[in-house]
Amino acid sequence: MIAADVADELVAAARRARQQAYAPYSDFTVGAAVLCADGRIFGGCNVENASFGATVCAERVALFSAVAGGCREVEAIAIAGPGGEPLPPCGICRQVLVELAPGADVIMAGDECTRTTTVAELMPEAFGSGELRGRG
Numbered sequence: 001m002i003a004a005d006v007a008d009e010l011v012a013a014a015r016r017a018r019q020q021a022y023a024p025y026s027d028f029t030v031g032a033a034v035l036c037a038d039g040r041i042f043g044g045c046n047v048e049n050a051s052f053g054a055t056v057c058a059e060r061v062a063l064f065s066a067v068a069g070g071c072r073e074v075e076a077i078a079i080a081g082p083g084g085e086p087l088p089p090c091g092i093c094r095q096v097l098v099e100l101a102p103g104a105d106v107i108m109a110g111d112e113c114t115r116t117t118t119v120a121e122l123m124p125e126a127f128g129s130g131e132l133r134g135r136g
């Protein structure tokens with residue numbers, strides 16, 4: 001688990017990123033922040049679309065931004081959504097976390113409480129690159 005002060009910093013970055021959310025259809029604003037092994041932090045927010053299926057969640061925006069910035073090892077991701085309770089990542093984002101951040105801590109921040117878990121706990125028996133290899 002990452003240190004408490006680092007987790008606090010990451011949650012603050014996720015809350016800042018949330019302020020950029022483009023969510024005119026749901027009005028459900030979400031922010032995320034990814035901590036890379038080299039110490040860099042990449043933020044992301046949800047970006048919606050009139051063609052709803054084209055919407056991208058905050059977690060994936062942050063993860064893809066980190067990859068585009070050259071990050072290949074993610075230590076942790078913080079997620080900040082509306083309401084007091086921690087916001088869990090959706091199923092598609094969990095699959096992307098398995099791909100890009102399999103060893104990461106996941107810090108889910110609500111206004112009133114925060115819960116920390118891991119990608120492995122959120123996505124047991126995941127389909128990943130190991131399944132593609134050796135079964136072709």
Ligand code: THU
Nearest residue numbers: 026028030046057058088089090
């Ligand atoms: N959303 C996220 O950004 N992350 C989540 O973990 C759950 C859902 C976004 C997608 C959409 O813009 C809005 O929240 C409502 O689903």
